[in-house]
Amino acid sequence: RALAEQRARKAQWLPDEVDDDQDDDWEYNQLGPRERMYLDARRRQQELERQQKDQELARKRELDSLSGFRRRSDENWYQARARSRGRSPSIPRTPTPKAKTPEPEAPPAPVYVESHEHAASRIQNQYRIHRSFKAIADLEKQFDDSKSHFTFPTTIDFQKPGSEDGHISVFVSRSPDDESSAMDVDNLPEGKLAFTSSNFGIHGYLESMLKLLTKLDGVESWGSKAVRTRRRDVVKKIEAEIARVDAYWKGAWHNY
Structure with missing residues (x-):
């Protein structure tokens, strides 16, 4: 106002x-x-x-x-x-749902019966026997290779009797192929091989033969007579070669 x-x-x-x-x-x-x-x-x-x-x-x-x-x-x-x-923009494309493919039914689980177990045990035993034969064959091949490469020495050193020092060198004139002489030298006074460079080949060869025998003794037969026979044959071959080498150097000492 x-x-x-x-x-x-x-x-x-x-x-x-x-x-x-x-x-x-x-x-x-x-x-x-x-x-x-x-x-x-x-x-x-x-x-x-x-x-x-x-x-x-x-x-x-x-x-x-x-x-x-x-x-x-x-x-x-x-x-x-x-x-x-290539379609009208006013009509959007509707995705077509994929049809579900039925999954394949799982195969039924195998049913093992007593006959299956017996067959499996037999197959496993045959496989073990096969491995034993192969092991024997490998050891026999090692023996054959060692034997083919071994050369007998022409001079062998022996320890002096009654003395720990010194050695005696003995010239070998005897043939190493005389297999019948192995029995002849067993009752003679035995000399001792000296550990010298001249005897290195004999010591190494005999040691390899003993190792092969030990490995053969460890091969299982799995109840197979054939495996035992095969193993025994190879053992006899190796033992015969050891006896031949022993006869060689023992015969050299006897001739001395």
Whole structure:
């Protein structure tokens, strides 16, 4: 009411062409402190509402623009997909569900009976017997190879009787193939082979024969008579060769 009265008095004394902004300032200066505070608060509220409206309009325009961009992108994607498949972009392709193929049934578990166990045991025993025959054959081949490469020495060293030091070198004139002499030298005074370089070949050869006999003794027969017979034959061959070598060096000592 006070503001209206002030405007009326102002209209009586001021011309009409006075600027509105100047009127507002003059009116504002005529108000009391409390009325100014109320007017300032109302102006700030109006400015805040105006800014909120501007922000909402800007956000709506941004959302509309983004929505249009997505719509155009989707349309372009469907059109490109339809062109690549030779179909209309308005009819999207529906994937056809794959028919489930039935899984093959698992074969029944084998049932083992007593006859199966007996057959398996027999096959396993035959395999073991085969391995025993092969082991005997390998040992026999090692013996044959060693025998073919062994050379009897022409000089054999013996320890001096009654002495631990020194040795006697004996020249051998006897033939190593005289197998009948093995029995003849068993009852004669026996000399002792010295451990010298001249006797290295004899010592090594006899040691290899003993190792072969030990390996043959470890070959299982698995109840097979044929395996036992085969093993015994090879053992006799090796023992005969050991006796032949013993007869050779014992005969040399006897002749000395």
